[in-house]
Amino acid sequence: MSKFNRILFLLFFMGALTLSSQHLQGAGKEEPHWYLFTSFRDNGQDGLHLALSNDGYNWTPLNQDKSYLKPTAGGKLMRDPAIARGPDGRVHMVWTTGWTTPEGKMFGYSSSTNLIDWTPQKGVPVMQNEPKTRNVWAPELFYDDNEKLWYIFWSSTVTGKFPDETGVSEDSYNHRAYYVTTPDFETFSESKLFFDPGFNNIDATMIKDGERYLLVFKDERLNPVKKNLRMATAKSPAGPFTDLTEPFTINWVEGPSLLKIGDTWFCYFDHYTGDGGHYYGAVRSKDLKTWEDCSQEMKFPAGHHHGTVIEIDEAIAKGLLEHEKKNK
Secondary structure (H helix, E strand, C coil): CCHHHHHHHHHHHHHHHHHHHHHCCCCCCCCCCEEEEEEECCCCCCCCEEEEECCCCECEECHHHCCCCCCCCCCCCCEEEEEEECCCCCEEEEEECCCCCCCCCEEEEEEECCCCCECCCEEEECCCCCCCECCCEEEEEEEECCCCEEEEEEEEEECCCCCCCCCCCHHHCCEEEEEEEECCCCCCCCCEEEECCCCCEEEEEEEEECCEEEEEEEECCCCCCCCEEEEEEECCCCCCCECCCCCCCCCCEEEEEEEEECCEEEEEEEECCCCCCCEEEEEEECCCCCCEECHHHCECCCCCECCCEEEECHHHHHHHHHHHHHCC
8 A cells, every 4th residue: 555545544534533423422323333354464474464444345454564563472473363352341362373383282362452552472382181283273262251251262183083084184184173261361271172063174263143153164174175164053152063054155265254244244264275366355144144255345455364353442443543643
């Protein structure tokens, strides 16, 4: 983005913020919505990137598309950064710290109140009870209001744990989802199996929809090629997840993230290879059954890779834009 276009973007958003404060005094006028997307670049070596949108379609990189947080934990990568807000408003983030063990047998953790200043990073060791674990990939987190607990789940291959399938994956990976819980990000439960649909899967993400919990994941099987997204549901965040859908995306996509805007669900994804090359895209649905690819309507920063999207409040959005203005 040119300097001129970036200034126009800032003026537009700052104007929207001013109008929104006026709307608070207006009759029946809706406040603007703000959505934040995390991501990484290249191999994740430079850390956390953020993009902002007010419609879910047009995503503008912040901080001149430079990292907000350099990785220091584990293998010193910050891939697949996933964020979620707690009941106190604090944002918690977890990420992939490395490709394989030992550096990769943990996930990274940090938290922030403004998405600019972050607590010291730490690597949280997991899968100690599974010594043949090869990796800990794409951790995600979910806060359960009923139990007052955080669920953190990820994908791991444990050598010999599950029956091999022909052509199960590249490099003989055969993933299942595992999880821990924590009330405070200081003490963690033992790692347990979270989701096993009977085949190799990665990149699970979860969101609550009314009284049910939606789990979207990547069918990672290679031969014949799947590499697409499917969904399962449960009555509890701990599962069991059942009613697996058929794939609702094309092949060669991963890193799903769900967002509901009005009455429309969006599932964003990273199309990392195959026809069309690399691009970030999305599908949308009104009923979570019939999906329409809307990737051509999306605009993402160049090199945007596997992150998560959340809605943020106006104060945080304004702080990010003020930070952008000061550091342009």
